[in-house]
Amino acid sequence: MSRRADPARIDEARRAATRNWLLGEGATEATADAWIAAWDAQAAQDGLEPGREYWERAWEWIVTERHRRVRP
Numbered sequence: 220m221s222r223r224a225d226p227a228r229i230d231e232a233r234r235a236a237t238r239n240w241l242l243g244e245g246a247t248e249a250t251a252d253a254w255i256a257a258w259d260a261q262a263a264q265d266g267l268e269p270g271r272e273y274w275e276r277a278w279e280w281i282v283t284e285r286h287r288r289v290r291p
Contacts, residue, residue, distance in 0.1 A: 226269070226270075230269045230270070230273075230274075233271075233273075233274040234255065234274075236274075237255060237258075237274060237277055237278065237281075238251045238252070238255060240278070241254055241255075241281070250290060250291075253290065253291045254281050254284075254285070254291050255277075256291070257284070257291030258277045258280055258281060261280060262276070262277070
């Protein structure tokens with residue numbers, strides 16, 4: 220019997236990967252968490268649902284916003 224992918228676990232893994240990427244870029248834990256929270260708010264405003272596109276767009280949005288401002 221094969222296991223089915225759990226969308227919630229996949230979403231959490233993508234969230235963790237985004238956080239780890241930010242930490243690797245030199246962000247503090249608090250700043251990384253703030254960027255992810257800011258993205259969650261923006262995505263909700265844009266009506267995006269969690270999934271692959273959600274996190275692909277998160278990276279693009281965070282990169283753009285980090286160039287425009289220091290903190291979310």
